[in-house]
Amino acid sequence: MARGFFFTFEGIDGCGKSTQLTRVAERLRESGTACVVTREPGGAPISEKIRELLISPCSSQMRPETELLLYLSARAQHVREVVKPAIDRGETVLCDRFEQATFAYQGHGRGLDIDVLRDVNAFATGGISPDITFVFDIPVTLSQERLNQIGKGKDRMESAGVQFFERVRKGYLEAAEKNPQKIKLLDGARDMDVLTGEILGVIEQYCS
Ligand SMILES: Nc1ncnc2c1ncn2[C@@H]1O[C@H](COP(=O)(O)OP(=O)(O)OP(=O)(O)O)[C@@H](O)[C@H]1O
Numbered sequence: 001m002a003r004g005f006f007f008t009f010e011g012i013d014g015c016g017k018s019t020q021l022t023r024v025a026e027r028l029r030e031s032g033t034a035c036v037v038t039r040e041p042g043g044a045p046i047s048e049k050i051r052e053l054l055i056s057p058c059s060s061q062m063r064p065e066t067e068l069l070l071y072l073s074a075r076a077q078h079v080r081e082v083v084k085p086a087i088d089r090g091e092t093v094l095c096d097r098f099e100q101a102t103f104a105y106q107g108h109g110r111g112l113d114i115d116v117l118r119d120v121n122a123f124a125t126g127g128i129s130p131d132i133t134f135v136f137d138i139p140v141t142l143s144q145e146r147l148n149q150i151g152k153g154k155d156r157m158e159s160a161g162v163q164f165f166e167r168v169r170k171g172y173l174e175a176a177e178k179n180p181q182k183i184k185l186l187d188g189a190r191d192m193d194v195l196t197g198e199i200l201g202v203i204e205q206y207c208s
């Protein structure tokens with residue numbers, strides 16, 4: 001059986017990852033494509049436990065190295081328990097955040113060495129990597145406006161300052177610029193329907 005494809009949705013908080021992932025999954029299912037919708041950190045029971053630790057405001061003493069290894073522990077489990085089996089079954093996997101978040105947040109945001117991140121991430125994933133990553137780019141001010149509008153309390157990661165998110169955004173932009181074949185940069189401030197259509201256009205080249 002042909003393997004399934006793996007698509008990931010990335011960008012700073014409030015950029016529209018979950019909104020687009022839900023819409024795209026709905027449209028793919030309507031057209032008969034079997035999809036697995038999942039997220040990081042999390043997506044498998046052990047990984048969801050690690051997620052709680054990562055986002056809890058009680059983890060304020062967490063050091064960048066600890067944070068990195070927890071994200072990667074969650075990923076190692078998620079890839080082996082959920083992502084790889086689905087790909088092997090021939091299903092399409094749509095994942096909310098994946099390895100580009102590690103490079104952007106722990107690399108550009110926290111200042112950990114990107115070459116080290118690449119190596120440990122490869123160990124965690126066992127070489128599974130997305131066919132295409134969609135990065136939704138929005139200004140940090142729009143991210144904060146959207147999050148304020150929803151009125152959702154900030155988790156530990158979301159409580160980092162504006163400078164941190166500026167660095168993360170720059171990290172995502174640089175990654176997309178360096179690897180435009182695999183990382184599709186989309187203007188997340190545009191109309192939701194237009195964005196959904198563009199994403200489906202890219203995915204349909206794989207899933208038709
Ligand atoms: N293209 C868009 N135009 C206007 N508003 C949008 C757009 N996309 C998403 N939104 C709104 O912005 C808010 C955040 O969107 P969403 O939850 O999809 O972002 P996210 O990237 O998943 O955020 P988080 O990282 O916090 O999970 C929601 O209220 C959503 O309706």
Ligand SMILES: [Mg+2]
Nearest residue numbers: 017018019096
């Ligand atoms: Mg979301």
